[in-house]
Amino acid sequence: MNCSREIISGVYWIGASDRRIELFENIFPVPEGMAYNAYLIEDEKTAIIDTVDSSVTRLYLENIKGIIGETAPDYLVVNHMEPDHCAGIEDLCQLYPQMKIVGNAKTFQYMSQFYSRNLSERFYEVKDGDTLNLGTHTLKFIFAPMVHWPEVMVTYVEDLHLLFSADAFGSFGALSGNLFADEMDINDFFWAEARRYYANIVGKYGVQVQSVLKKVLEVSVEMICPLHGPIWRRDFDTFINKYNLWSQYLPEKKGVLIAYGSIYGNTQAAAHILANQLAEKGIRDIRMLDASKTHMSYLISDIFKYSHLVLASPTYNSGIFPPMLNLIHDMAALGIRNRKVVLISNGTWAPTAHTAMQKMLAEMKEMEVITDPLLLKSAIKPEQMADVQRIAEKICDSLNR
Ligand code: FEO
Numbered sequence: 001m002n003c004s005r006e007i008i009s010g011v012y013w014i015g016a017s018d019r020r021i022e023l024f025e026n027i028f029p030v031p032e033g034m035a036y037n038a039y040l041i042e043d044e045k046t047a048i049i050d051t052v053d054s055s056v057t058r059l060y061l062e063n064i065k066g067i068i069g070e071t072a073p074d075y076l077v078v079n080h081m082e083p084d085h086c087a088g089i090e091d092l093c094q095l096y097p098q099m100k101i102v103g104n105a106k107t108f109q110y111m112s113q114f115y116s117r118n119l120s121e122r123f124y125e126v127k128d129g130d131t132l133n134l135g136t137h138t139l140k141f142i143f144a145p146m147v148h149w150p151e152v153m154v155t156y157v158e159d160l161h162l163l164f165s166a167d168a169f170g171s172f173g174a175l176s177g178n179l180f181a182d183e184m185d186i187n188d189f190f191w192a193e194a195r196r197y198y199a200n201i202v203g204k205y206g207v208q209v210q211s212v213l214k215k216v217l218e219v220s221v222e223m224i225c226p227l228h229g230p231i232w233r234r235d236f237d238t239f240i241n242k243y244n245l246w247s248q249y250l251p252e253k254k255g256v257l258i259a260y261g262s263i264y265g266n267t268q269a270a271a272h273i274l275a276n277q278l279a280e281k282g283i284r285d286i287r288m289l290d291a292s293k294t295h296m297s298y299l300i301s302d303i304f305k306y307s308h309l310v311l312a313s314p315t316y317n318s319g320i321f322p323p324m325l326n327l328i329h330d331m332a333a334l335g336i337r338n339r340k341v342v343l344i345s346n347g348t349w350a351p352t353a354h355t356a357m358q359k360m361l362a363e364m365k366e367m368e369v370i371t372d373p374l375l376l377k378s379a380i381k382p383e384q385m386a387d388v389q390r391i392a393e394k395i396c397d398s399l400n401r
Pocket of ligand 1: 148149
């Protein structure tokens with residue numbers, strides 16, 4: 001069977017989608033499945049660009065056969081050695097004994113770590129900026145370390161102005177026949193999934209993403225072919241602009257994310273009262289998420305989106321309620337910064353969640369706690385409404401600045 005597609009003369013998409021997968025990387029929910037893209041360039045020399053996840057390797061190998069039949073590819077370019085893209089390397093080596101593997105020193109280091117078989121005789125090592133002529137087309141290798149692993153490189157086809165961008169510009173979600181973003185309904189759901197993918201997969205590496213963006217913007221790009229999600233051949237300025245914001249930890253929206261943990265509903269009630277006050281003051285962009293029942297990846301994605309953050313937590317084991325503790329820990333691990341924060345803390349006998357949250361936030365960069373926390377003893381009381389008003393006004397003032 002052959003399910004490949006020619007995306008531009010002589011260049012084929014040879015990837016596949018997996019809708020059985022529940023958790024990408026065994027951690028991130030993918031309700032719409034996952035696409036693993038790979039590509040093949042037919043020229044005087046044939047080059048395959050990356051392999052795929054083991055779940056779809058059979059389809060990938062059939063796609064290759066469907067295009068080149070019994071001939072053999074000359075090169076396999078490995079832009080990324082993470083197993084969702086390198087699971088087919090040994091299969092290809094078995095099928096094509098003469099095929100060279102194009103990568104950098106780190107690519108080959110990780111290859112020898114993942115595989116027992118010695119593939120070193122096939123290695124064709126490239127350095128940043130090196131080129132490889134295939135006949136008509138010339139590939140240029142641009143190193144993109146930490147987007148998302150140290151060995152990552154992107155491959156630019158100079159005459160076609162086509163960029164194989166590795167994990168960059170990828171998204172969660174399977175493909176449904178249409179490969180190009182301009183053939184699809186690129187709606188709010190798509191952008192939410194693209195942001196969730198970025199924030200959780202490469203969100204930690206903003207500085208490195210900025211550096212790759214600079215390199216990419218130096219060359220003329222007419223088509224972006226990522227390893228996940230749709231291919232972009234027009235209107236990708238929106239995506240580049242979003243990458244520019246996300247990688248500088250700049251919010252996309254002036255708005256408020258209220259993330260709360262609540263054991264019996266009392267902390268949640270206070271969070272709702274604050275949300276109502278914000279709404280009455282005309283704030284439109286308010287999002288509330290229960291940290292206990294919202295997967296971390298969605299919370300992190302919305303933290304990348306919004307400028308203001310309310311964190312509400314009961315005190316638990318003399319500290320922060322575990323779902324909220326995990327969230328703040330993940331925020332710190334991903335290097336999130338530059339957000340305005342308000343805290344709500346609850347406790348029946350010793351409310352200390354706010355001091356623990358303040359301590360964690362103080363260790364992060366540019367996380368500004370804009371007012372004193374709302375302190376609850378078990379449940380919010382009528383006399384505390386003025387305090388909620390004070391917090392709502394502070395948030396509004398800060399939003400309007
Ligand atoms: Fe899609 Fe970093 O692998």
